[in-house]
Amino acid sequence: MKKRPNIVYILTDDMGYGDVSCLNPASAFRTPNFDALAADGMAFTDAHAVSAVCTPSRYGILTGRYSWRSALKTGVLVGYSRPLIEEGRQTVANLLKSQGYRTYAVGKWHLGMSMPYVGEAPERITYADIPNIDYHGRIEHSPTAYGFDYSYCIAASLDMPPYVYIENDRFTEIPDHVTENTGKQFWRPGPTAPGFRHEDALPTFTKKALSIIDGASADEPFFLYLPLPAPHTPILPTKEFQGRSGTNEYGDFVLMCDDVVGQVRNKLIEKGLYENTILVLTADNGCSPMADFEELRACGHNPSYIFRGHKADIYEGGHRIPCLISWPDAIPAGTTCDRLVSLSDLYATLADYFGVALADDCAEDSVSNLPLWRNPSADAVREDAVQQSIDGSLTIRSGKWKLAMCPGSGGWSYPKPGVDDTSLLPAFQLFDMEKDVRETHNVIEEYPDVARELRDRLTKYVLDGRSTPGTPQANTGAPVWKTVKWLEEQAL
Numbered sequence: 001m002k003k004r005p006n007i008v009y010i011l012t013d014d015m016g017y018g019d020v021s022c023l024n025p026a027s028a029f030r031t032p033n034f035d036a037l038a039a040d041g042m043a044f045t046d047a048h049a050v051s052a053v054c055t056p057s058r059y060g061i062l063t064g065r066y067s068w069r070s071a072l073k074t075g076v077l078v079g080y081s082r083p084l085i086e087e088g089r090q091t092v093a094n095l096l097k098s099q100g101y102r103t104y105a106v107g108k109w110h111l112g113m114s115m116p117y118v119g120e121a122p123e124r125i126t127y128a129d130i131p132n133i134d135y136h137g138r139i140e141h142s143p144t145a146y147g148f149d150y151s152y153c154i155a156a157s158l159d160m161p162p163y164v165y166i167e168n169d170r171f172t173e174i175p176d177h178v179t180e181n182t183g184k185q186f187w188r189p190g191p192t193a194p195g196f197r198h199e200d201a202l203p204t205f206t207k208k209a210l211s212i213i214d215g216a217s218a219d220e221p222f223f224l225y226l227p228l229p230a231p232h233t234p235i236l237p238t239k240e241f242q243g244r245s246g247t248n249e250y251g252d253f254v255l256m257c258d259d260v261v262g263q264v265r266n267k268l269i270e271k272g273l274y275e276n277t278i279l280v281l282t283a284d285n286g287c288s289p290m291a292d293f294e295e296l297r298a299c300g301h302n303p304s305y306i307f308r309g310h311k312a313d314i315y316e317g318g319h320r321i322p323c324l325i326s327w328p329d330a331i332p333a334g335t336t337c338d339r340l341v342s343l344s345d346l347y348a349t350l351a352d353y354f355g356v357a358l359a360d361d362c363a364e365d366s367v368s369n370l371p372l373w374r375n376p377s378a379d380a381v382r383e384d385a386v387q388q389s390i391d392g393s394l395t396i397r398s399g400k401w402k403l404a405m406c407p408g409s410g411g412w413s414y415p416k417p418g419v420d421d422t423s424l425l426p427a428f429q430l431f432d433m434e435k436d437v438r439e440t441h442n443v444i445e446e447y448p449d450v451a452r453e454l455r456d457r458l459t460k461y462v463l464d465g466r467s468t469p470g471t472p473q474a475n476t477g478a479p480v481w482k483t484v485k486w487l488e489e490q491a492l
Contacts (some may be wrong), residue, residue: 002219003009004099005327006277008264009346011061011225011233012257013054013108013157014311016020016287016303020256020322026420028301029245029255033262034324036342038280041326041334042335042376044422048397049343050365051284051388052311052318052411054157055110055282057343058227059084060145061112062091064363066386069465071477074392074481076110079156079190080125080133083112083141086476090362093147094345096223099354104212105143107227109203112328113155113166132188135174142169152208156203158229161190165204184235184249184290199236201229213229230257233290247299249290265326276327282343283321286311289412297340308439312390314404314409315439319387337376337432338395341384345369364466384454386461391417392483393454396458400446401432403454405486427486429454459487 014477018024022035022043050060055076056067063085070084079086085091093103108397115139127133143151152167163179166171175191179198209226218221230236230253237244241259245251261281268274280488287293287303288311296303307401309315323341325331348366351358358366365386371378389410396403407422407429408415415422416454430444430451462484465473480487 003276004293004412005219005300005329006099006216006268006273007096007452008268008277008349009061009223009225009280009283010261010264011058011107011227011428012281012283013228013230014288014291015231015254015283015322016256016310016317017307017320018301018303019287019321019418023322024305025184026302028247028280028296028299029251030254031258031266031375032251033258033323034281034322035444037261037279037326038324039067039104039334040328041279041324041331041333042337042373044323044325044336044341045336047085047282047321047323047341047343048385048387049283049319049321049384051391052285052313054284055084055234056388058111060342060344060365061346062225064092064344064366065481066344066365066467068388068392068462069364069393071476073477075158075390076482077112078125078127079111079160079162080115080131080418081156083114083145085111085146085215088372090259091147092227093223095147095347095350095354095356097147097149098356100221102222103148103150104222104226105148105204105225105227106151106208106212107225109151109153109166109227110156113142116140121463123233127160127188130161133191134172139166139169144168152205152366154201154229154424157232158185159233160197161188161192163187163190163196163198163214164193165196171251181234184233184292185196188291198234199238202256202260203238205229206263210267213264213271216271216273221237227284228257228260231291232288235290236366238314244429247301248292248295250296250303251299251301262277264457277327279326280324285319286313286317306438309409309411309413312395312409313387313413314395314406314410315413316389316412316437317387318411325373330471332376334354335376339372339374339376339378340385341353341369341372342367342382342383343383349373360471363435363472367468385456386467388429392481394458394462394484396454396461397433398457401434401450401454402431402439402449403458404429405430405455405458453472455486462487
């Protein structure tokens, strides 16, 4: 029997494609540890998150499904939100447990939990609410309910309360005061545990991850899912990293994330585990405007590289993300792959490696990347991929063509829905990504047949509950939401 590889999946939070120096020759700073990972393995240049924002992207990674198949059609969850992963839904962690892995989740969860309440649970919770949580009670549907043997996390983003660490299904402390902050160091007002300091979150999770690797057994492989809370707001580089990037606090925070990757990589090497470990570095979506693009541009840096838009957008800057994978025992070193891949592909890739047949109701939008890991020049594994903006708009990419089913960004950049006038713009956007990767020229009037074919394909994917071969499945929640009303229309 072949020796099962360890798997460490590092997910940065709101980090742009252009923040990785081996992917961006014009970067204003170097990321030596990201670059070392790429030198040891493979860099993907056309990798995409399933969404341009946090929660849905994480859902796609762990379930192998497009996030709009869940109950969440727009936006993200808050720190007190109910679980998004459906009851009985299989995750990557479940798959790996079935193959004899110890499974760990350390960092930012942001997929909802069933919090214990004093009295009745509220029907709906907003950013402004501070519900009456029973911090002595047991949390149902923490990461340990989804295939993880152990978890140490925060409920959501580091700028969303409650500000307290959660170990398995218990709060580690009882919040005793309320904190808030502004500017790039922004976090929303909320209950804070006595030992919780926002600036310590990234070092705390790093230390926990290193201890897990330190305690790993040579006879029992492990899966460590490590979703970092950075460089998302609050942007809080520690003193050691302040000023290091030569740009601004965001650039310094990116370098702090780079250092985390270096610490993990070095620990794997020290333990003699590196050669047979799949080590992934990627991001949940593009860089947030909270990084201050204008300030960074003045320093000669663009987190979105050459791509249009940023976090939340339907444009490439929203969802085209860095994806570096090292596995010295299997992946050829120093290689680059330009094939289209999605973060939803992790599930099918690992199932393929272990020879596990996927059930019809499992990983419905996941495609195995294993042939590309072995040979970056292999035939494309994906015919197309679908992404989503924060307002629920969809885009489908197939070959050189990208069809965006909205007139503007679907997010936070111009033209911004509900803010900028899009009434004179075409309802949909078609881009030739070979000629126009910056998405400057909508060619839908020139190629209506291409647009129609892509729309029909996307419609089928939505209605069938899957984009891979198999029995149609049911989506969760509303079958049609505000930004996909085109599903009910006959003509383009």
